[in-house]
Amino acid sequence: MKGSICIFSLTDKGLQLGERLAQQLSGARHLHRPKNFTQQVQTCFQQGDRLILVCATGIAVRTLAPVLDNKHDDPAVLVMDETARWVIPLLSGHEGGANEWGRQIAEILGAQLVCTTANSYQHPKYVLGIGCDRGCPEAMIETLVQETLSSHQIQLSDVSSVASIDLKADEVGLLSFCHNHQLPFVHFSSPQLRTVEDQLSERSEIVFREVGCYGVAEAAALLQASRLTGRSSELFITKQKNQRATCALARSYEI
Numbered sequence: 001m002k003g004s005i006c007i008f009s010l011t012d013k014g015l016q017l018g019e020r021l022a023q024q025l026s027g028a029r030h031l032h033r034p035k036n037f038t039q040q041v042q043t044c045f046q047q048g049d050r051l052i053l054v055c056a057t058g059i060a061v062r063t064l065a066p067v068l069d070n071k072h073d074d075p076a077v078l079v080m081d082e083t084a085r086w087v088i089p090l091l092s093g094h095e096g097g098a099n100e101w102g103r104q105i106a107e108i109l110g111a112q113l114v115c116t117t118a119n120s121y122q123h124p125k126y127v128l129g130i131g132c133d134r135g136c137p138e139a140m141i142e143t144l145v146q147e148t149l150s151s152h153q154i155q156l157s158d159v160s161s162v163a164s165i166d167l168k169a170d171e172v173g174l175l176s177f178c179h180n181h182q183l184p185f186v187h188f189s190s191p192q193l194r195t196v197e198d199q200l201s202e203r204s205e206i207v208f209r210e211v212g213c214y215g216v217a218e219a220a221a222l223l224q225a226s227r228l229t230g231r232s233s234e235l236f237i238t239k240q241k242n243q244r245a246t247c248a249l250a251r252s253y254e255i
Contacts (some may be wrong), residue, residue, distance in 0.1 A: 129221025
């Protein structure tokens with residue numbers, strides 16, 4: 001997910017929670033009872049920072065209402081109560097990744113995710129994106145995928161297909177992995193993968209110089225997930241890697 005993280009708190013208990021979150025989230029800033037709270041929150045939001053607001057949802061809504069743009073461009077916003085019991089994805093649940101980010105925060109804190117988007121009650125289509133070096137052994141792909149999925153309580157049986165770049169259309173280890181798990185394999189050209197580059201968790205100049213796009217695993221997963229449903233997709237697991245392979249998991253919801 002893009003954007004720095006800004007945490008805002010207003011109460012003494014909120015201060016404790018904000019400090020705890022700031023320690024857990026790399027690079028996060030915590031602002032407690034800042035002067036001109038409304039302006040500070042709006043400024044962070046407009047510059048694309050992801051927000052965690054430890055306050056009432058009413059305060060969050062009234063504060064952000066004047067600066068809302070659209071769900072494709074607005075950053076993710078989470079609201080939490082000061083006792084860390086609830087995590088509420090308030091804005092940009094799918095497009096901005098607030099739903100998945102909220103799930104991650106809830107896991108860290110042992111809190112309950114309160115996800116109110118309709119798609120939360122529909123069946124997701126998961127797509128595994130894979131990139132690898134030429135000649136990468138199947139075993140290295142297998143190990144990376146299994147460790148990545150198991151850490152997020154996902155089974156390979158939950159995955160609909162595997163996607164990559166067309167340069168890997170004849171990659172023996174990758175094809176063998178897909179065959180052994182009976183997973184359909186699809187691949188896309190670099191220009192196709194670039195159509196979703198704004199959704200990548202990071203853009204790699206090294207990958208761009210090598211294959212003409214800023215990421216393979218995440219982009220391929222996002223593109224295929226969207227094509228399966230005809231709807232927008234989101235990263236469920238951002239890029240993970242070992243010495244010779246990368247993988248990511250995207251999802252999209254069927255109507």
